[in-house]
Amino acid sequence: MGNTSSERAGMGHDKASRRDSRGTKDGPKILMDSPEDADIFHGEDIKAPLEKEEFIEWRSDLDTSEKLDALDRPTVFRWTGAGKEVYVSGSFNNWNNKIPLIRSQNNFVAIVDLPEGEHQYKFFVDGQWTHDPTEPVVTSQLGTVNNIIQVRKTDFEVFDALMVDSQKCSDMSDLSSSPPGPYHQDAYAPKQEEKFKSPPILPPHLLQDGVMVLSATHRYKKKYVTTLLYKPI
Structure with a gap:
């Protein structure tokens, strides 16, 4: 009986081994204590913060560009007709309030910051x-005739470039208050040729063609008498 049990155990072992060899496939061999486990199970977690940071930077750049594109542009409104008090209003402020125009010699002027796009406006005169009538007009949905203005970014590209240049030129942070060059505490020593020579015996204006000229002026009542003395040298 002992042999029978051992033979059964052996047969069962052979069947199990045959079943494993035919019915299953070897899975991936992963060593849980190996350093590769961190890359296998946490590879996406490592990349996720980097991708998130890149996305945040891209979003901030996009928001900055949108803000720059959405900047209000200074727009001049001018009324050249007659009137004592002139105002302007339009679709840019939903026709809610009237902006006063300032009198400037023969016309009225106002500068309003408007977003880019098409705007309808009208003047409120006295x-x-x-x-x-000298500016472009359009008929609104209510049938009223309004002036129309188109604010485009391309109209202000030159001014934007000039503003950037002026900001660069006005940036004096890199310049110091002291002139460039080395500094030391040694006293200045003049060179031999820089030393002053002794003065001449006679001033140069008294010598001409090897002749010394001396003069003396005397006053007699309302007249002056000048005496010259020439002496060869």
């Missing part, structure tokens, strides 16, 4: 709404 209590009456009117439009400027």
